[in-house]
Amino acid sequence: MPxxxxxxxxxxxxxxxxxxxxxxxxxxxxxxxxxxxxxxxxATTRPPRPGEVEGRDYFFITRETFGDHIxxxxxxxHAEVFGNHYGSPRAPVEASxxxxxxxxxxxxxxxxxxxxxxxxxxxxxxxxILPPSIAELERRLRERGQDAPDVIxxxxxxxxxxxxxxxxxxxxxxxxxxxxxxxxxRNILTAERLRRDRQPWLTEFTRGLSAEFREREMx
Ligand SMILES: Nc1nc2c(ncn2[C@@H]2O[C@H](COP(=O)(O)OP(=O)(O)O)[C@@H](O)[C@H]2O)c(=O)[nH]1
Ligand SMILES: Nc1ncnc2c1ncn2[C@@H]1O[C@H](COP(=O)(O)OP(=O)(O)O)[C@@H](O)[C@H]1O
Numbered sequence: 001m002p003x004x005x006x007x008x009x010x011x012x013x014x015x016x017x018x019x020x021x022x023x024x025x026x027x028x029x030x031x032x033x034x035x036x037x038x039x040x041x042x043a044t045t046r047p048p049r050p051g052e053v054e055g056r057d058y059f060f061i062t063r064e065t066f067g068d069h070i071x072x073x074x075x076x077x078h079a080e081v082f083g084n085h086y087g088s089p090r091a092p093v094e095a096s097x098x099x100x101x102x103x104x105x106x107x108x109x110x111x112x113x114x115x116x117x118x119x120x121x122x123x124x125x126x127x128x129i130l131p132p133s134i135a136e137l138e139r140r141l142r143e144r145g146q147d148a149p150d151v152i153x154x155x156x157x158x159x160x161x162x163x164x165x166x167x168x169x170x171x172x173x174x175x176x177x178x179x180x181x182x183x184x185x186r187n188i189l190t191a192e193r194l195r196r197d198r199q200p201w202l203t204e205f206t207r208g209l210s211a212e213f214r215e216r217e218m219x
Pocket of ligand 2: 017018019020021022023024025026140141143144175176177178
C-alpha cells in the first residue's frame with residue numbers, strides 16, 4: 001500500500017568519523033546500493049584532491065564566496081575543520097527531504113550538532129564511524145595517498161577530539177570489515193525507514209484490515 005506523500009519526509013542520515021575511518025567510502029557504498037539516496041554535496045574552501053570532481057565530491061569555493069553564502073543564510077550548517085571551511089548548502093537538502101528523499105551527509109560533529117538543533121532535527125539519524133584502531137586509522141590515511149605527511153599528521157592529531165563526540169550519535173559502528181559495516185548501515189537505514197513510515201503506512205493499512213473484518217461480518 002503506498003505511503004501518503006504529504007506526511008512522508010526524507011531522513012537526514014549523518015555520517016561522522018575521524019578523518020580516514022571510512023565515512024566517504026560508506027556514503028559511496030550506500031548511494032550505490034540505493035540510488036534513491038541523495039548525497040549532500042558540501043561546499044568547501046579546501047583545494048580539490050587529485051580525482052575529486054566539482055559538484056560530485058564538493059563544491060570548491062573561495063573563502064569570500066563561502067562567507068557570502070553564510071551571510072545569505074544559504075548554509076544549513078557550517079564549520080571550520082582542519083583550517084578549512086565546510087558547509088552543507090540548505091536548498092538541495094530541504095528540497096530532497098520535503099519530497100520524501102533520504103539525504104546522506106558526510107560532516108563533522110560541529111555540523112551534526114547544528115543540524116540536530118535546526119528546523120530538520122526531526123529527520124535526523126546520526127551515525128558515528130570508528131576505526132578498529134588508531135594504527136589502522138593512520139594506515140588508511142597513508143594508503144589513501146591523497147594528503148601530504150603534515151596534513152595526515154594534523155588529521156591524526158585531531159582524531160581523538162572527533163572521537164570524543166561518539167556518544168552524541170544515534171548509532172556507533174566500528175568500520176573493520178567494510179562489508180560488515182555497509183551491511184549494518186543498510187540495516188539501520190531499513191529500520192529507520194520502517195519507523196518513519198510507521199504512522200502513515202499503518203494508519204492506512206489497519207483501516208484496510210478493519211474494512212476486511214466488516215466485510216467478513218456482513219457475509
Ligand atoms: N560541518 C561540516 N563538516 C564537513 C562538511 N563536509 C565535510 N566535512 C568534514 O570535514 C572533515 C574533512 O573532510 P575532508 O577534507 O573531505 O577530509 P576526509 O574526511 O579526510 O576525507 C571531515 O570530518 C568531513 O566530515 C560540511 O559540509 N560541514
Ligand atoms: N573497512 C575498511 N578497511 C580498509 N580500508 C578501508 C576501509 N574503509 C575505508 N577504507 C580505506 O581507507 C581510506 C580512507 O577512507 P575514506 O572513506 O576516504 O575516509 P573518510 O571519508 O572517513 O576520511 C580509503 O583509502 C578507503 O579506501
